[in-house]
Amino acid sequence: MYVAVKGGEAAIRNAHKLLADRRRGDRDVAPIQLDQIVEQMSLAVDRVMAEGSLYDPELAALAIKQARGDLIEAIFLVRAYRTTLPRFGYTKALETAQMQIERRISATFKDLPGGQLLGPTFDYTHRLLDPELAEDAPIEAPDQREEPEVFTPRVTDILGHDGMIEEDGELPEGAVAGDLTREPLTFPLERDLRLQALARGDEGFLLGLAYSTQRGYARSHPFVGEIRIGEVEIELDVAELDFPLTLGTIRVTECQMVNQFKGSAKQPPQFTRGYGLVFGQSERKAMSMSLCDRALRARELGEDITATAQDEEFVISHSDNVQSTGFVEHLKLPHYVDFQAELDLIRRMRAEHEHNRLAGVETKEAAE
Amino acid sequence: MTDLATYNFAYLDEQTKRMIRRAILKAIAIPGYQVPFASREMPMPYGWGTGGVQVTAAVLGPDDTLKVIDQGADDTTNAVSIRAFFQKVANVRVTTKTADATIIQTRHRIPEAQLQAGQILVYQVPIPEPLRFLEPRETETRKMHALEEYGLMHVKLYEDIARHGHIATTYAYPVKVEGRYVMDPSPTPKFDNPKMHMSPALQLFGAGREKRIYAVPPYTEVVSLDFEDHPFEIQTFSQPCALCGAKGSYLDEVILDDKGGSMFVCSDTDFCEDRQAKGHRGALAADTAEAAE
Numbered sequence: 001m002y003v004a005v006k007g008g009e010a011a012i013r014n015a016h017k018l019l020a021d022r023r024r025g026d027r028d029v030a031p032i033q034l035d036q037i038v039e040q041m042s043l044a045v046d047r048v049m050a051e052g053s054l055y056d057p058e059l060a061a062l063a064i065k066q067a068r069g070d071l072i073e074a075i076f077l078v079r080a081y082r083t084t085l086p087r088f089g090y091t092k093a094l095e096t097a098q099m100q101i102e103r104r105i106s107a108t109f110k111d112l113p114g115g116q117l118l119g120p121t122f123d124y125t126h127r128l129l130d131p132e133l134a135e136d137a138p139i140e141a142p143d144q145r146e147e148p149e150v151f152t153p154r155v156t157d158i159l160g161h162d163g164m165i166e167e168d169g170e171l172p173e174g175a176v177a178g179d180l181t182r183e184p185l186t187f188p189l190e191r192d193l194r195l196q197a198l199a200r201g202d203e204g205f206l207l208g209l210a211y212s213t214q215r216g217y218a219r220s221h222p223f224v225g226e227i228r229i230g231e232v233e234i235e236l237d238v239a240e241l242d243f244p245l246t247l248g249t250i251r252v253t254e255c256q257m258v259n260q261f262k263g264s265a266k267q268p269p270q271f272t273r274g275y276g277l278v279f280g281q282s283e284r285k286a287m288s289m290s291l292c293d294r295a296l297r298a299r300e301l302g303e304d305i306t307a308t309a310q311d312e313e314f315v316i317s318h319s320d321n322v323q324s325t326g327f328v329e330h331l332k333l334p335h336y337v338d339f340q341a342e343l344d345l346i347r348r349m350r351a352e353h354e355h356n357r358l359a360g361v362e363t364k365e366a367a368e
Numbered sequence: 369m370t371d372l373a374t375y376n377f378a379y380l381d382e383q384t385k386r387m388i389r390r391a392i393l394k395a396i397a398i399p400g401y402q403v404p405f406a407s408r409e410m411p412m413p414y415g416w417g418t419g420g421v422q423v424t425a426a427v428l429g430p431d432d433t434l435k436v437i438d439q440g441a442d443d444t445t446n447a448v449s450i451r452a453f454f455q456k457v458a459n460v461r462v463t464t465k466t467a468d469a470t471i472i473q474t475r476h477r478i479p480e481a482q483l484q485a486g487q488i489l490v491y492q493v494p495i496p497e498p499l500r501f502l503e504p505r506e507t508e509t510r511k512m513h514a515l516e517e518y519g520l521m522h523v524k525l526y527e528d529i530a531r532h533g534h535i536a537t538t539y540a541y542p543v544k545v546e547g548r549y550v551m552d553p554s555p556t557p558k559f560d561n562p563k564m565h566m567s568p569a570l571q572l573f574g575a576g577r578e579k580r581i582y583a584v585p586p587y588t589e590v591v592s593l594d595f596e597d598h599p600f601e602i603q604t605f606s607q608p609c610a611l612c613g614a615k616g617s618y619l620d621e622v623i624l625d626d627k628g629g630s631m632f633v634c635s636d637t638d639f640c641e642d643r644q645a646k647g648h649r650g651a652l653a654a655d656t657a658e659a660a661e
Contacts (some may be wrong), residue, residue: 007407007443008443008444008447008448009443009448009452011445012445012448012449012452065396074448076409076413079409080409080410080411082409083409083410084375084381125610165453181406182406183406184404184405184406184407184579185579187507188403189507190509192371193535267493280449281637288373317506322409322413322414323414325413326413326414326415326416326418326577327414327415327494327577329413329415330413330414330415330416330494333416333438333445333446333475334438334439334444334445334633335555336437336439336558336620337439337474337476337477337539337556337557337618337635338476338538338539338540338555339441340618340619340620340621341538341557341559341603341637342538342539342541342559342619344538344603345536345538349532349536352533
């Protein structure tokens with residue numbers, strides 16, 4: 001006797017109860033607090049804010065806690081919340097030259113106005129596990145610079161003075177930047193939408209593509225013109241006021257990659273640029289983004305499109321980890337109706353195959 | 369329900385619903401044409417019905433009665449989850465009875481019972497582009513649709529026949545709508561294709577991740593692609609449903625043991641239960657089996 005499997009509802013309820021239990025873990029261990037995540041897991045928080053496209057450390061921390069530390073799940077939670085928020089307006093372009101700099105390095109010049117500032121970096125640490133961190137050892141306060149902050153122009157502006165590097169370019173009069181969360185993407189994309197997609201793209205996916213350009217798949221001879229990390233002001237034009245309103249500051253990582261360009265019929269040889277901008281502190285993401293951005297400018301610069309990293313439709317269609325994880329994981333859902341259709345087909349084809357085999361060679365020859 | 373306070377009726381804000389309704393109207397006006405729309409992130413993953421959920425949310429009203437099926441069944445986990453979602457955010461009546469529903473959201477099946485005028489069938493669609501596996505580029509497939517250039521699809525079906533003696537597509541079998549657009553019916557078994565033809569119900573298709581909506585208005589021609597000498601055929605089953613004895617319904621194979629034993633039962637659970645309630649019995653239905661024991 002067969003009893004149909006029922007009770008999906010109860011099963012789901014129980015599964016979620018178990019999930020809540022596993023999320024909490026051993027009740028003798030203190031529960032992790034959001035401020036602990038914000039303060040001590042800040043780079044995870046930054047990644048969730050960047051790929052979740054929502055600058056809110058506390059919500060990102062909540063998402064990380066709710067997702068049991070699964071960052072793509074946390075990004076998904078933040079995105080699903082973000083999409084319900086009303087749009088008040090679009091801020092003015094960030095003035096990263098006016099950044100309150102915490103870290104700023106250039107690989108193209110030994111010294112430059114504003115200087116090189118290492119800041120809080122893993123670079124030059126020796127990757128040896130530190131048992132002291134397992135204990136609650138006191139941490140020394142960092143040294144603070146005493147001289148007042150000097151104006152730190154962007155390296156691309158320095159190079160730009162003598163036409164060695166392409167300029168930022170001008171948008172046509174009245175141009176409004178696109179918004180990929182409000183309009184469906186249509187290929188080919190303009191650079192504004194492409195950069196938006198890259199900024200929320202999966203760090204690992206972009207890292208792999210960026211790496212592929214270094215290994216010869218669309219090589220672009222890159223140099224890190226500059227990476228800077230720090231706080232920039234967010235300004236909004238409000239209809240009633242004749243000056244922009246400062247809403248606050250956000251921490252961003254900006255990377256300007258400087259790449260060789262041999263010139264074309266229209267343009268003299270000059271350096272070109274790839275651009276990366278990410279919420280929070282994430283050099284890996286900003287650098288990967290700028291390498292991908294440069295590779296994706298192949299069409300605009302008249303370069304041969306030979307490699308995956310230059311293929312806009314391929315890169316942008318597959319860079320979003322919320323989309324990717326949803327569709328890959330949907331294979332868990334029942335597919336037995338389709339599978340039944342396939343089972344039926346394979347059985348039929350096997351029967352035909354067997355029939356033909358038994359019928360012998362002459363049938364086959366006759367058919368030919 | 370106090371927890372409704374934080375979300376609009378049916379979750380989506382009215383601006384978004386308006387945008388989706390515009391896309392739906394355009395889709396109805398051009399049957400089978402894939403209309404791009406600004407799909408939102410939904411609180412369930414992409415690939416799990418976000419397109420269908422957005423379409424349902426946009427057409428759902430407080431007086432509607434909703435049925436949600438996955439693989440033909442109302443009690444599969446994702447159908448349960450989507451039904452619970454709309455109960456929570458829209459507080460609408462829900463049902464498992466096909467005849468009682470005004471909106472039916474489905475994944476992979478069309479109900480066996482004939483749909484009626486006034487009903488809406490909302491399909492969850494993973495890959496809306498029927499040409500996608502022949503040509504992966506959207507920029508190319510868009511052109512192919514615009515030029516009505518469907519030769520590639522016919523070549524694919526022809527190659528199936530040359531290689532296997534028959535067309536080897538069993539689900540997501542391509543159809544031509546109103547003599548113009550080739551359309552993916554979503555991964556329903558080809559068994560269900562004839563039900564789309566001249567259906568009195570409105571059929572809406574939502575693909576959230578791919579950001580496309582398309583539609584088949586009521587009483588529209590939907591023809592499965594085939595050749596004169598190899599006409600389209602649906603699957604047939606050699607035995608009736610083991611629970612309700614139905615012949616000519618789509619069956620799921622249920623494995624009974626590890627020695628190759630299996631039984632076939634209707635995939636449409638409502639259809640099967642309805643027949644059993646009317647006294648129809650299959651070979652392995654509970655009381656028939658008991659009587660035999």
